[in-house]
Amino acid sequence: MIDHWGFPDGLPQVSVTSIAHDRMGYLWMSTQGGLARFDGLRFTSYGASDLNGYQPSITDRVWRDDQGDLWLGTPHGAALLDQAGLHPVEGLGANVGQVHGFAMAPGGSVLIGTDRGVFGYSKGHATRLGLADSKVYALLSVGSRIYAGSDGAVYEVSGGMAAAVPADRNLGQLRFTHLASRAGRMYVGSSRGLFEFVDGKLRQPAWAAPLAEASIEALHADRDGNLWIGLIDGLMRYNAERGLEWALTEHDSVRAWIASIFEDPQGDLWIGSYTTGLSRWWNGWAARIGPQRGLSDPFVWSVARGPDQRVWLGTATGVWQLDAQDQAVEVISTQSLRNSAVYNLFFPSTGGAWIGTRAGMARWNGTTLDEPALWSPLSGLQINAVLEINPSTYWIGTSDGLYLQSNGLFKRYGSNEGLSVAAVRSLVQFEEQLYVGTEQGLYAGLEGQFKHIRTGSGLDAALVTALLPMAGGKLVIGTFNDGIYIRDLTGYSTLGGAQGLPWNSVANLQADSSYLWVSSPRGVYRLSVAQIENFLLNGGRVSPEPVLNEGRNARGGQRLRCCNAGATSRGLYWRGKLWFPSLNGLVRVDPEDVEAPQQPDRVMVERIIAEGGQQWPGSASMELPRGLRDITIEYTALAFRDPESVRFRYRMVGYESDWQSLTDQRSVRYTNLAPGHYQFELSAQGGATDRFVKASPTRIVVPAWPSETLWFRLLAGVLALASLAGLTYLLRIRSLSREQRLQRVVDQRTEELRRANERLRNANQALAQESFTDGLTGLKNRRFLAKFLADWRRRSLLGETDQERLWLFLMDLDHFKAINDRLGHLVGDDILKQFSQLMLRLAGDQGHAFRWGGEEFLLLVPESAVGSPERFAERVVKAVRRADFRANEVERVAMSVSMGVCPYPAMADRSDIADWAMAMELADVALYWVKTHGRDGWNRLLPASHARHSDFSAGVGHGVEQIIGGGLANWQRSSDQPG
Structure with a gap:
């Protein structure tokens, strides 16, 4: 899976030259437009005023040491960002020039590569270690040895001396800019080619021959044994099994000049480009079979297991088969049919294939395609379902009724047989009865007579899209808009949004030994069999696990658009994999790779902002300046896999006792805070889980003015009592005037109420008008x-x-x-x-x-x-x-x-x-x-x-x-x- 961010997402500039993460878990990156920090959802850009006068716009390198501190490299030196703040690195000298890179040295000191050699930083001061007259572009510490990439050679630096690493040929014209080690081998990237340190010498391995003339722009060896190579023309990957291969993406395809590669603690790769911004590569559990795998028609309607035990799929123009490598091969073209869309795909036990379209059904005998005369009543009808009872008996569900084909006879079943609804969407044989899912409820039939199943629930008139028998005598019924119904020995139970489902739409149902898998146009989720059993026994709520989501207000799961609905062949579980048709190819899900919803790594208050622009970083406690009563609290949760799903709740103890409702907003404003002591409490949840991750509470003190203290109020009370007696007489005299004023106030309030009601009516009218209006252009929608x-x-x-x-x-x-x-x-x-x-x-x-x-x-x-x-x-x-x-x-x-x-x-x-x-x-x-x-x-x-x-x-x-x-x-x- 690849996620991508660019300038429209808040990145200061699309050239990301280096990437690192700090001790808090934030991701930092240097760009040609300045320094930026990323929490998974928002980029925060840093200017000179944020960093004690340091100019972040000239930062070329950002790097984290083993203590979690950040180092910044610039054309004029280096700076250290630690818990005490930002300060320059002392000891480099005024003419050190460009700082190219950093590395950890044996013993815990930090190595700094510059235009004037290698420096070591320890105890607050930098000391030159060697290569004083050379530019050092890259550093690498391997065991007790320190290597430096420079012009014309790679050097081993020790004791203030530098010795060039031998090479198998003259490399004097090359610039060695990147060093990486993996599995005991050291790789060297240069201005012309990639080299390997073998038997004490630099050699160009045979597999790197295609890179002989390439400028290596980035180099990283990951934990899985892959060597990632950034080039001006994109990204390549090498491992011993697959060799050298391109690893381009839809975002980084044509001349995507790779500038940086970073691997985070979870093993995700972050790729920075000079031209296309920032992207993250991670291992998901779903993939799409599309044009890149030979499927030239990506509009997939149906999927089924073929007689050859392989996956077959129907598209808008034909039938395809997947080979052992999941490459798509076209088997049947349906463009000669009245309607070419393979809406439903069925393989009878007698061989061949039945191709249900949106205007009839055709038969494929292995070589040719025809439309038998027996099926002429189906001409013009949409074929939604086919169910085989035995090799000579089949039920066919269509947009205009249920048909039975048996021993050469063909008959339509309708109202005379108890089927008052014409459109049939799903069929299944369960407990010796034929269950028929229609667009207006569920029917059950025995010996050719059908009965409408009425439960007093939404099932009675629901569009039934899927029927799935499960172990234990259960029948699971999926509907298009009314959720799931489960029939067992006790009757019919309802599962919907009120019971915890993420949405009420069902396209297809599949099951394995542990889970019920539910697809819909909004995505895929799974529900454990154990949860289903507990729900049927005790009721309550269920907690489905999101698997795929299409991104619109969805929480959890891998973001991938899926799935099509409408007929029975809308899903397949085969050989441990799930397959679902979509508008953009066939989607494959690997159940063993599905990860549980992830919680945020950390939840925290970032800063507190007061009126006038004053601000303070988030901390355990703080006292506001006297007189400041309006504050905005900004907070975040570090979640990089699924940041959009994070929801926050908060409360200001001392101001409110209840938690405020879950929200995706990352700031809250409080106004007119009374003097006193408060505690801001914050927690967040991610994915589709109900568990919260708490932030450390922030204590806030709002100081009082002298006039707001207790002694001042007591003094004011005494004066008020002394004045009360004198005022009584005046009040009695003015009582009549007071009554008159009161009447005027009543009249005034009545008029204000009338005007308020009028404004409310106008606002409601404006809101109604807005719902019919496009927000950008003002045109009707x-x-x-x-x-x-x-x-x-x-x-x-x-x-x-x-x-x-x-x-x-x-x-x-x-x-x-x-x-x-x-x-x-x-x-x-x-x-x-x-x-x-x-x-x-x-x-x-x-x-x-x-x-x-x-x-x-x-x-x-x-x-x-x-x-x-x-x-x-x-x-x-x-x-x-x-x-x-x-x-x-x-x-x-x-x-x-x-x-x-x-x-x-x-x-x-x-x-x-x-x-x-x-x-x-x-x-x-x-x-x-x-x-x-x-x-x-x-x-x-x-x-x-x-x-x-x-x-x-x-x-x-x-x-x-x-x-x-x-x-x-x-x-x-x-x-x-x-x-």
Whole structure:
């Protein structure tokens, strides 16, 4: 797994030249934009004011010694950051020049490599050890020996003397910049090639021959026996088993100039680059089988175990097989079928494969693909499930009913047999009954008659996606939105969010001897069999372990998008591995490698900030200056694997007694603190666990003014009593006036209450408006479109409006990513705002402008306001082309759009009035055509006058050419678009 951070994430600059961690657990890095500290989620940049006048922007090296102190190397010396603060290293001299590196020496002193040789630092002072006239680029201590990399040679330094290490050839022109040791061997990186110290000599090993002309930019030997080699062109890895290989990533792919490599205590590798920022490499438990493993079509619908005991998968265009190395090989192309998506994949015991699509089912006999006449009733239906009872009897679940194939007969089961719901999603035989999961509940059948199972719970009307028998006579039932139900001898039990599940969506269920594995579009989690048994016996809550999450407010697990839902072949447990289909390849999970959720390594208060900018570092206790009553407390938890899942709770004892609710915020503000003694308590939890890690409490003293002390209050009380008698008479005389004033106050409060209620109503109206508005551009969003079209459709069906149509103009800004890459996201956002103003003008008083997402926009205009849709589309395209978009006051940005046009309803007979998504899909297909045929224009896929909504039920996106070839639609495009 690889995580990546760059400038948008808070990194001061993308060039990360060195990395280290301190005694607290923070990660430090030097960049060409300054020194930064990282807690797993936030970068803190340090300036001169933070470091006693030291200029961190010129730090080239950061390194930690064995005591946990940090050393900083600069072009003019070195500095030490220890528990006492930051101070310069004494004894290096004014002309020492660049400090290139550090190392621990035998005996515990620190070695410093500079432009003027090697120094040793001990007891607060640095002393030169040798090579006074040489630049020392790298240092390494091996046993009792000290090695230094310099110009022309590697030296062994001892007793103030330096002896060059012999080499098998003349290396005088080389610069030796990096040293590393592994398994008793020393490796040397140079300005031209990699060398190994063997039998007392520097030699270039045969495996390093491809690096003979390469400049070695970073070198690290990890605990697993790998040698990592940073180059100008990327990263390579060497080990004895696999040899030398590239280790490039999606972030560090093309000329990713590697600058630094660091291994943390957990064994994770941190890679710094001159060009692409910071990344962390760690061993996860899930991998994706995609294009890099030969799967050219990564849209995976289904997965199943084939007759050859290998993993087979179905994609949007065919059926593939994984070989022994998990390389994908295409076996069957389904592009000749009416619908090519392999929605469900089934292997009967009689051989071959049954390929269920979204428009029927085909049979593969090992060499050819055909559609048997027996299956003609399935034509046009989505195949969701196939269950074999015996070699001659099969149940088939479809989008329009349950079918039985038995001994050459083919029959549909419906309401006459007790199945009142047409759409079937899952099938299983359990306790001699056929259980049928439908889109509206669970049915059980015996001898061809079915009964709706009613439990009085959400299961009665749930979309049942998965059915799994488990040991002990249990049937686990997964639903799309209503959680999990478990049937046992006592009846049906409900497992949902209230019982501890992370989400209620289920795509597939798998089980091994220890766990129930649950996949969904939001990820994968597992629930131990022991927990299930305890829940069925005692109730209460369960504690699932997160395995995968797709990243949206998810806690714990490996971040990897997964999984597809909708049919039975949406998961496979085979030979100790789990397989799940996704939109971006086949996901493989290794259960043995799954790690339990990790807690933060450390929780702490970082600093306390008062009004006016005064601040103090977090400590066990502190006293605020007199008069300061408003403070902000910033805190953190060091968690590098899954920092987004960390949740904090806190309380200020003396101010509040209860813990404040869990939050991911990392600061809290207190105002108007009364004088007294307080204790700030903080704890955090990570992953999906319920256990908290506590921070050391911080005691805070708020001193009182003299007027707030007890003796002052007693004196004031005596004076008040003495004055009370004199005031009584005045109060009696003024009682009438007081009553009048009281009445005025009542009137005033009544009026204020009325105004407050009015403001509340206005605020509620503003909040409702905001929920329908895009936050960046101010245009309407998809939520408003759905509500508007639902209201319009209802009024149209009730005859409250005339029969005019609405015209959809869906457009995408051409080459907008290039604008973002060249000018930055802030300029890109500003151009989106300028474009939105143009859209509002084009929509006019009767139309609406929407931000559909990213750089996609939508105009929705009534037919009466459009006039000619062709001319309107041309007007929009030309208006964008001619508009004056500005990156700044000087630079103009030329823009164009690709547009898809469609009316709603799109069909001549208005048969699609209940499905506005059909019009959007037609517009999107037309837009895509323009995108792939030169951009800067518009197109329309015009349904034929005889076309009906049902003709397009299988979708438009994958079958445009079939639709046009069948006479159901034709293109109508702008005049300047190519044919």
